[in-house]
Amino acid sequence: MFDSVIPAIKDSETEMIALRHHLHMNPELSLEEFKTADLVASLLETWGYNVTREIGKTGVVGSLKKGNSVKSIGLRADMDALPIHETNSFPWSSTVPGKMHACGHDGHTTILLAAAKYIASPDCLFDGHVHVIFQPAEEAYGGADLMVKEGLFERFPCDCIFALHNMPGIPAGKFGFYSGNFMASADTVKITINGYGGHGAYPNRTVDPVVTGAAVVMALQSIVSRNVPPGETAVVSVGTFHSGIASNVIPDHASLELTVRAMKQEIRDLLISRIKELADFTARSYGASCVVEVYDSYPVLINTDEYTRFAQELAIKTFGADAVIDEIHPVNGSEDFAFMLQKRPGSYFLLGNGDKEAKGGCMVHNPGYDFNDEIISVGASFFARLVESHCR
Structure with a gap:
């Protein structure tokens, strides 16, 4: 799957890893993501997006249109950290006592930013509207629900919407899809x-x-x-x-x-x-x-059959059959992206963060966890391919 990364995204990998490390060093808790939102908005504006701030208090939406099609797609990443004291000693470990990105939202934000940069470039060919949604407060307060209640999809119509979550224990860069009732x-x-x-x-x-x-x-x-x-x-x-x-x-x-x-x-x-x-x-x-x-x-997170099949088939086409886990099972963890899926069809899928004994194998919500930088370009490339495949 690493061989199928979009070249332009691969070229920006060093920049994006540095960005991820910056976010990891400066974690912000739910509804406190002010500096993170400032950084996200600034980058999106630099790349040519129409940026809307303060949806769900600290949420950011970047909108971009190419061509004349009315097709539209939403891509979502979460931004908040957890009230956990980090025990790692990386150069990029948290500089804020009692706060850390223990769930990989720094990586999710970086993946969507890397995708957004490429989507805005002349290399990305699509016809329609793209909305990149940077959501606050996934870990508490239901930031997705806050954004929906403030008119997210009325203001930024989406035919479909997608999001991912890194998953320790799955080999780095491999995808997992499940249609129907996926998270509790x-x-x-x-x-x-x-x-x-x-x-x-x-x-x-x-x-x-x-x-x-x-x-x-x-x-x-x-x-x-x-x-x-x-x-x-x-x-x-x-x-x-x-x-x-x-x-x-x-x-x-x-x-x-x-x-x-x-x-x-x-x-x-x-x-x-x-x-x-x-x-x-x-x-x-x-x-x-x-x-x-x-x-x-x-609520229960329910993936739409049509768009889960679409995403899975695209992952196989893009990265090969070996890049997709044959079978994953529903999990008792919860995810507030469920609120968005109640309003728009789409799919929430997993991206492997690393095997248990390998880099990225430590489970999320653990003080020793860290996001695996190797998968940034894989996730970003797939987000970009979703845009190109839906809006064409």
Whole structure:
């Protein structure tokens, strides 16, 4: 696949690697991507794009038209970093304590910039409109949803839209495609249990939210095993349980936070419904009450059959059959590009970051992770070929 990189993109590889390293050294968290957005906008303007700023607070869209066709395509990259302290000692390691690009969004931004530079050049032959979308806040707040709600596709019409994510564990530069329900929905559920506190020596005079909370935790374990049909993907995990300040004091309140995942909307609805019912019934059975709140919700990411086939066939045509993984499976991770795919057809695909033992093999969201610079030109070339193939 490396032999099929577009020559002009290969020629700018050193420049783009330096850009990626700059972004890695200067990470910005969700909705704080001000300097990143400034840099992206400046480069796009230099290359001749019509640039729109502050969509979804820090989002940037570059638009370019060639020819007379009404065909249009959107390419999206995420820009935000994570609140993780980097443990690497590269020359380009994060210079901001407690913040790092631990998911490769510095690489995704660079890939789209490298593609955008070539797309704007006379070498790229297409007829239509291209919108390069640099999205904030994928890791939190649902930046894609923010951009959609601010009229992204009304202002920048797209026949179809594409995005990629690097994937450690897949050989560097290889592609993975999946049609249909590819990534899980993600809901964060907070359960607040209200009891009646008192002295630990007199539990009979209290309504203990700790005991109630423990019972709720155990009751929740029955949802997937006893309510979800076998074979369906569903996860209900309790991640936090907070209550109390002293060993001899029974507190008034306890709070639990859960992550809830599903691959189908009907299963997602079932999980949320049962969580609310079980928490309420269990709390009342112990004499307590509870409040259940659902927030930070990402929908199931559903790739359109037509455009996933289009992208996969193009990858095989461009890079060869060996460059495409024969079979990949749906994953329980979530991705807010799902909001964009709810509004426009398209596909979200994987690009290998490296085998486990090789460079780029460390999993994302790890303090030792780093994006593999070798795949920048591969991803950029494929984005450019998507434009040339759709808009012709």
